[in-house]
Amino acid sequence: MSIALEARALARSFGGIRAVRGVDLRVDEGSITAIIGPNGAGKTTLFNLLTALVPPDAGSAELFGERIVGLDPAAIARRGLVRTFQTARVLPGLTTLENALIGAHRRVRSSIGAQAMRLGGASAEERELAREARSLLETVGLAARVDDAATDLPAGSQKLLELVRALMAAPRVLLLDEPAAGSNDAEVRELAAVLRATRDAGITLVVVEHNMSLVMDLADQVVCLDLGQVICAGAPSVVQADRRVIDAYLGQPT
């Protein structure tokens, strides 16, 4: 099994705050890795460093063996490392369907000229992508809202839409920032099913999540961050029992 994503000694400070201080991360291809930790542990910053939204002060990162530190965010996304955001960033001004379709940007093969003139299979490509987007939207229960303004969707639906958008990119590695935040139990079960199906389709997942039952249920590997450092990494049962994780994050079982 090859390594999908590997970070070495990634570090970043904001002013005097060392948000991420030397994080190592190794994610196997086709696995689900959960990143847990208290608020301010550096989880989202780690995602921002991996996707170049924030440049690291030090350290390196590789996607399937290719160095990605130093590339711009768009170039990283085009190589197949795609993310969602903690607060869903659906695009205002676009409909639900268009929001899903824009995710497929990195897969579009038709040139701009071909798109303007509907030549060389541009129409067929567009139809195929739209069909795929509609089917994914249906899976997450958004079929009835495809033509509505995406910003009119309730917050939970916006998170699902963002997930669909990321899946439309056919990512090789997908980073999800708190996909279950704000969802009820039924929705979390639905989400878990979608994530499992995603993994089974060969997409490597890295998930920042606070919902521990979801994490323990899904993850092949759990990484716990605290104060910008990895304090424990391993199988869910190992991490769950770890003294430092309990002190820093989980608290004493009651």
Next chain:
Amino acid sequence: MQQAIEILVGGLLSGAIYALVALGLTLVYRVAGILNLAQGAFVVLGALVFYSLETSAGWPLVPALVAAALGVAAVAVVVAVVAVRPALGRLSIGGILILTAGVLTFFQGVTLVIWGSNPYAVPAFSGEAPVLILGVHVPTQGIWIVAALALSDLALALVLARTTFGKALRACGEDPVAASLMGIDVPRMTVLAFAVAAALGALAGAIVGPLTALAFDTGSFFTNAGFIAVALGGIGSFLGAIAGGLLLGVSEQLAAGYVSSLFSPTLAFVILLAVLVLRPDGVLGARVRRIDVAQAFERPAPVLRFRGRGGLAVAATIVVLVAIAPFLLAGTGLVASLVIAGVFVLSLLGLDLLMGYAGQVSLGHAAFMAIGAYATALLVVRGGVPPLAATAIGLVLTLVVAIGVSGVVARLRGLYLALATLAFGLLVDSLLVGAADQTGGPSGLTGIPSFSLGTLSVDGDVADYYLVWIVVGVAALLLVDLARSDFGRALQAIRADQTAARALGIPVARYKTYAFVIAAGCASIAGSLYAFDFHYLAPDLVSTPRSLELVTMLVVGGQGTLVGPLMGGVALTLLPAVVQPLAAYKTVVEGALLVAVLLYMPGGLAGLLTWRPRPRAAAPAERRAT
């Protein structure tokens, strides 16, 4: 030496005026984060009110000065309350910039209606004979100017440093949100800043009057000069505004004295573009509240989409109407207006892709029409090149320039991008006027033949009409397809959220360049057609006021729809032609329309055709929990 010193003195004097204007701009920027393009209108208004009071009504000098300053300040309060305050927090920075351009247009129109189009010469305050200071001739008016600048600086510095008002004002500049949390009424401070800035501007206008000819359209000149001064000194810095104004005045006079007065504006704009691109914080490097995000206050733009067959129905109606219009309107003379409308619509289609879809404000779009038009016309008239080939060469030239400009400008965002396009437009304007030997200068280029292909010549209004509208139709088809495919979505993603767009793999800078270049291409072809239709070209036809008019047409028609250009272009071109009495008020109406539509009809005319899907209450059945 003597001559050099006198040039220098002249430069410092005009520089002092620019500095006064720039101080006003800076004050408003510091408080509200707005670059008020209407500032120049207050200058001219002040000068003309002063002229009417002093010369026509026979008021004494000082009361007339004070009354002009207070009167213009009162006008500015009305403008700020009616137009600017409602826009705060509702429009993007770019939107507010366009809004102030609308206010400028409005006041140029008002001035035209009240004072007419002739320039005014205001008599000097203390006689026309210059005084000799240290062997240098200084116009007595110069002493007034220097005194006015010094007094205003001193007063402003005292107010800002010593009074609570000054502190509150500076707080708004540092952080408007925190300031409002501390109980400072930011909108009210904005109104106050407008008033003070307008009074400064009016004072500048009244005092500079005797040294320059003032007319209804001088307002944009002062806005440009003040804005260059501000940019040179660093946007938002008071000291920078003064330094920038003086620097601009001196370099202009030096260029006029030693090179050519025709090219002196060109130099100013070259300096400006260089500063905007290389040192966006100004030559002094003052760093104040760098606003570079166009969507700082942006509400999510409404989704304007035709549902189902709606788009098809609208398209079919449009095609039929366009095809039969010459028959319906035969004999009314409106067909000629519709040809011009078609030229603008073509130009607007590109602008809509750039502004409506990609969200990049361009205030220099007409410059690309100018490049296409002049290149084509000169090739045909001077070089005997066949029209189609000349149009193609003009297009290629425009694309090359656009790629160059966007390469420099694409790194800028929001306000800076809009300002750089404005500067570029002004640069092209000044080149057209300056290179009089080639372009015919201000008096224009005549004798441009009709468009022809081989032996087939496109003569007469009806033939021109079909030529122009067929080109519009082809461009519209291509752009509609583009807008509805991945490219169009990517542009909208950039407008909506650049970070999210990047994270989705969209190369933001490259796509902005594409949009910019496509827009320039449309404008170039439109310019060429304009030349063939009009048989005449002058800088006025394709200069910065035209750029602002194009923006007005687009906003009134509705952005981001590609139907808006059609509606806005046709409506605003035909309006003065159909309602003749309105022609005299054309500028007033355009300015007022732009402001009103921005504030109260964000979807424009096209917004009336489409509708925003109502946010439906999420029915329980809709989200089936499994």
